[in-house]
Amino acid sequence: MADETVLLHKRRKRQLSPKAVIPLSTPLKQVHITALSYTGEQFEEREISKVEECFALRNEGTVTWITVKGVHDVEIIEQIGKCFEMHPLLIEDIIHAEQRPKVDYFEKSIFLVVKMLSLGKNEVVNSEQISLVVGPNFVVSFEEHEDDTFKYVRERIKKGRFAKRGADYVMYAIIDAIVDNYFVILEKLGERIEQLEEEVVQNPSLKIIQSIYNFKTQMIFLRRCVWPLREVINSLSRTESRLIKKTTHFYLRDVYDHTVQVIETVETYRDMIAGMLEIYLSSMSNRMNEIMKVLTIMGTIFIPLTFITGLYGMNFKYMPELSSPYGYFAVLGVMAAVAVFMLFYFRRKKWI
Numbered sequence: 001m002a003d004e005t006v007l008l009h010k011r012r013k014r015q016l017s018p019k020a021v022i023p024l025s026t027p028l029k030q031v032h033i034t035a036l037s038y039t040g041e042q043f044e045e046r047e048i049s050k051v052e053e054c055f056a057l058r059n060e061g062t063v064t065w066i067t068v069k070g071v072h073d074v075e076i077i078e079q080i081g082k083c084f085e086m087h088p089l090l091i092e093d094i095i096h097a098e099q100r101p102k103v104d105y106f107e108k109s110i111f112l113v114v115k116m117l118s119l120g121k122n123e124v125v126n127s128e129q130i131s132l133v134v135g136p137n138f139v140v141s142f143e144e145h146e147d148d149t150f151k152y153v154r155e156r157i158k159k160g161r162f163a164k165r166g167a168d169y170v171m172y173a174i175i176d177a178i179v180d181n182y183f184v185i186l187e188k189l190g191e192r193i194e195q196l197e198e199e200v201v202q203n204p205s206l207k208i209i210q211s212i213y214n215f216k217t218q219m220i221f222l223r224r225c226v227w228p229l230r231e232v233i234n235s236l237s238r239t240e241s242r243l244i245k246k247t248t249h250f251y252l253r254d255v256y257d258h259t260v261q262v263i264e265t266v267e268t269y270r271d272m273i274a275g276m277l278e279i280y281l282s283s284m285s286n287r288m289n290e291i292m293k294v295l296t297i298m299g300t301i302f303i304p305l306t307f308i309t310g311l312y313g314m315n316f317k318y319m320p321e322l323s324s325p326y327g328y329f330a331v332l333g334v335m336a337a338v339a340v341f342m343l344f345y346f347r348r349k350k351w352i
Contacts, residue, residue, distance in 0.1 A: 030073070039062045058084075065157070066138065084133060100224070110244070115129060115178075168244045186265050189218070204283040215273050
């Protein structure tokens with residue numbers, strides 16, 4: 001069963017678009033498990049060396065948050081799943097880290113998939129799947145990489161802020177940290193978009209159009225991550241599951257409002273990028289029109305001059321001006337007068 005799951009995972013990987021998901025870092029070589037338990041104002045944090053130790057962490061008197069970093073080892077993930085009575089399809093979704101944000105309700109647990117985002121080089125948005133399994137007195141979070149994503153939440157637990165809170169509140173705190181991080185990313189992207197907008201107006205170029213398309217791709221990716229999350233949080237805030245207390249519903253509604261703000265910001269940035277693309281195309285069109293205008297004026301001026309030179313370039317013997325010592329200068333003067341008159345006429349018509 002484990003070998004078949006790995007083969008399916010590899011097959012799905014090959015079908016991914018190159019720009020679908022960019023991992024935060026290289027996958028972990030081994031699974032790293034930690035457990036943070038608290039009751040009242042007391043807490044205990046320890047490393048888990050063997051999966052069997054997780055069975056002793058389901059005491060009803062404590063709330064336990066187990067963090068699993070690295071989801072590539074199918075056997076370990078399945079063992080953890082057995083410990084916390086996870087559905088086989090749930091385990092499959094944890095291992096295949098390409099799921100869209102969603103929530104599934106089971107009899108003894110709630111399963112969530114959310115996307116943790118970060119900003120890499122060249123304004124590239126990186127994505128990591130965070131899978132959460134929430135039970136009556138435990139939360140198991142599965143992360144793809146070693147980064148301490150929820151350091152702030154851990155510090156709050158250690159300071160006793162969660163003393164009277166259950167596992168559902170830990171779930172809320174994790175989701176809230178993820179959504180707050182969206183604002184940080186959007187703020188940085190917004191600053192770069194404003195700079196790009198100024199560059200488009202002042203000096204449109206092929207390099208700028210490439211940046212515009214890159215930002216457009218990033219906004220589409222952000223939208224795919226955030227839109228489903230809104231439905232997930234809305235479902236959590238309205239569910240009648242006994243695993244989520246009514247007091248936690250108020251906090252989840254607050255996160256829902258923040259998610260809506262993130263979506264509105266993403267949509268605003270998408271409109272700005274679409275506007276920048278129109279500005280770029282208009283600027284290039286105006287520049288081309290200016291060039292064509294200059295060439296047309298120059299061609300229009302030289303048409304009568306070409307006619308005069310062509311007329312006096314005919315090799316007839318009896319042309320009256322050919323024998324005049326001042327004929328050459330007279331023709332040049334006429335040509336200059338014609339050019340000046342046409343420039344004056346174009347200026348009066350406000351064509352130049």
